[in-house]
Amino acid sequence: MDTNWVAPSLTDGLGNRLFQLACAKEYAIKNNKKCVFFLPRCKKTGHGKFENIFLLFPNITLIETENSWKELHEKQNAWYIYEDLEPVIGPLIINGVRQSYKYFNTYTLKPNFENCISKDRLIYLNNKYLESKDNLFFIHLRLGDFCNLPHHQINLEKYYSKAIQLIPKDANIIVFSDQTFYAKNIFPNYTICELEDEIETLYVMSWCLKGAIVSNSTFSYWGSYFARQNNKDHKAIFPSSLGAGLPSPTDYYPDYASIIML
Numbered sequence: 001m002d003t004n005w006v007a008p009s010l011t012d013g014l015g016n017r018l019f020q021l022a023c024a025k026e027y028a029i030k031n032n033k034k035c036v037f038f039l040p041r042c043k044k045t046g047h048g049k050f051e052n053i054f055l056l057f058p059n060i061t062l063i064e065t066e067n068s069w070k071e072l073h074e075k076q077n078a079w080y081i082y083e084d085l086e087p088v089i090g091p092l093i094i095n096g097v098r099q100s101y102k103y104f105n106t107y108t109l110k111p112n113f114e115n116c117i118s119k120d121r122l123i124y125l126n127n128k129y130l131e132s133k134d135n136l137f138f139i140h141l142r143l144g145d146f147c148n149l150p151h152h153q154i155n156l157e158k159y160y161s162k163a164i165q166l167i168p169k170d171a172n173i174i175v176f177s178d179q180t181f182y183a184k185n186i187f188p189n190y191t192i193c194e195l196e197d198e199i200e201t202l203y204v205m206s207w208c209l210k211g212a213i214v215s216n217s218t219f220s221y222w223g224s225y226f227a228r229q230n231n232k233d234h235k236a237i238f239p240s241s242l243g244a245g246l247p248s249p250t251d252y253y254p255d256y257a258s259i260i261m262l
Contacts, residue, residue, distance in 0.1 A: 005063070006031070007038035009095045013047035014198055015218025016097065021053065021060075022109050023098035029107060031087050037062045038069075041093050047219075048198040056111040056199065066091050074098065080242075080252040099218065100251035108229060113206070116199045125200060129174060129193065130207050134231075137171040138208040139164075140220030141186065143179040155262050160186075162260045163213045163237045171210045176201060176220065202226065211235035216242045228256060 006028050008020035021035075028035035037053075037060055044050060054062060070088050074096025075081075082102035085094065114122070130136065139160070167173065173190040177183035184192050195201045198219070205212070205223025209231035212224040216239050224236040240261045242249050253259060 002034060003066070003091050004032075005034040005036045005038075005061075006092045006094060007036045007041060007063070008098075009093050010037070010042045010053065012043075013045055013219065014052055014202075015220075015222055016099075017045070017053045018109070018222050019097065019099045019103070019218060020094070021057070022104040023096075023100075024094050025109065026103045026107065027085055027092075027094060033092070035060060038066065038091075038093060039064045052116070052199055055116040056113070058112055058115050069093055071095060077247045079247055080249040081247075082251040099249075101254045102251050105255070109225075110229060111202075111226065113199065113203045117203060121200065122203075125195075125204055126207075129191075129204050132172045133207045133209050135170065135172050135210050136208040137167050137173050137210040137212065138205055138220075138223065138227075139173060139175045139187065139190070139213040140205075140215040140217060140223070141175060141177040141179075141183050142215045142217040142219070143177060143182055159239045159260055159262055160213065163239075166235075166237055166258060167213070168210065174204075174208065176205065176223075206230060209234055211237070213237045215239075225254065228254075 006024050008024040010017045010020055025035045039062060069091035071093045072085055072095065079097040080099050082100040174193055175183050175187045175190050176193045180192055180194060193201065193204060195204065202223055205220065206226035207230060208227050211234055212220065212227065214220045214224050214236055228234045236254065236257050238253055238257045238259050240259050
């Protein structure tokens, strides 16, 4: 078996895992290694199904065991800072949050939605939500972690009131939220997405071609990034703060981001 591989240490939800995978894939490209998933370092996910990231990237090999390997660790409080990682011989695990756009600004991380969603469901999603995808703008309102985790606290009212002013007047708007009941009350005039499956949700986000209001959430970050792949004129709006007490998001934002100061 080829042992010249690199794998991300996968933690937390799908959005975080995508950042971790992106970092490992960049390392593999730069250092002529094979990017793999290493099952012993794929922790349980707090959101969605454990196997979702494997389904989105079926061409990445899943390795179940290895005799030994080396590890690279993220510097303290460097979650949002790009690091040019040193070359390592043999199997390698990359640890850390690794939430920097610079890990994937020289290549495209492209998911295989068709491997995850049946043809019938794709037809349903396209007919239900995406008939006007060329003029579709999404808003993501994530309330679960905002309500439960202190470090997710930002001024939501200030952010969304400012961000909505940047949406083109002629755009069609769809709202994604983990709390659809509250989303309907906050955005009564917009379409509310009722999907519960995170891959289907990410797929619909990826075809909101006009733009996005991204929450302080890695999930909608990737929804906007995948939409940008489908339309280079896709506009993305981000909050300047990702949460109370978190490090400054130095390298977090993509180069097409419009940032709302909070």
